[in-house]
Amino acid sequence: MSFEGSTLIDWVAFTKARTELGAGFVRILGYFREDGVKSVAAIDAAMRAGSAAQMIIPAHTLKGEARQFGAEPLADLAEAIEEIARDCVETRDTPDDALLHVARLRPLFNDTLALLEREANPLAERRPAGGFGRRV
Template sequence: MNDEQPDIVDWGLFEKNRSELGPGFIRILSYFREDGSKSVAQIEEAMREENTPALVIPAHTIKGEARQLGAEPLAKIAELIESTARLCVETHRFPDELVPQVVELRNLFDQTVHLFDRATNPLMTRSGQAGFGRKVTNQNFGRI
């Protein structure tokens, strides 16, 4: 998992929070998945509708949750969207320049959720392995 895309998730922070939160960590991940998905959709809708104020809260939500889980690149894009939207609200303009970041936000969110799932779901880790006698690599699932 670390060798594919090490720059998307800080696995050290992810595992630290996983061990500190114990069984509640999976619940936190489910909140991230649900809230993040809604927030990304709200940001995309705000961009389509050119509703600058509607960009701020969902971007802020993703930023905080991503940082808590070690997904700093996702948090940085959300932070850029949030800060740019706040500035544009003050100057009464729409941030057209954020379109590439909003597209990247969706892609990075999806990739991050996939990596989190692989790190926490033993079925995803094993799905590519067929037959008997294959070594299972995710034997630390659920262990604190």
């Protein structure tokens, strides 16, 4: 997968978070990884159990943490799952409408996390967007 020109991350928000978090950035990104893995697993388990109520908190958590790093598509997907789950709790219904969203969640989380970690790696080679002989 090529990350050049990726729309998975809002790079302005990512850079802002990196600047604001300073030396703690990598540690906070590690928390995002840990929490995200747990949230995705919890959402999967809740979907299999047909429990909308059990989806709400992990979807809400994933949404907020994803937005912090500029991972807007992931945050939007988690928000959609959260909204469906909240509606289902109110109507006392099963979260069947969330199935397609939940199916997309893990691959999107993995792709997003890989991109964030690649950019956060202090050993990653950084090249200017244009490079020698190329226009930006």
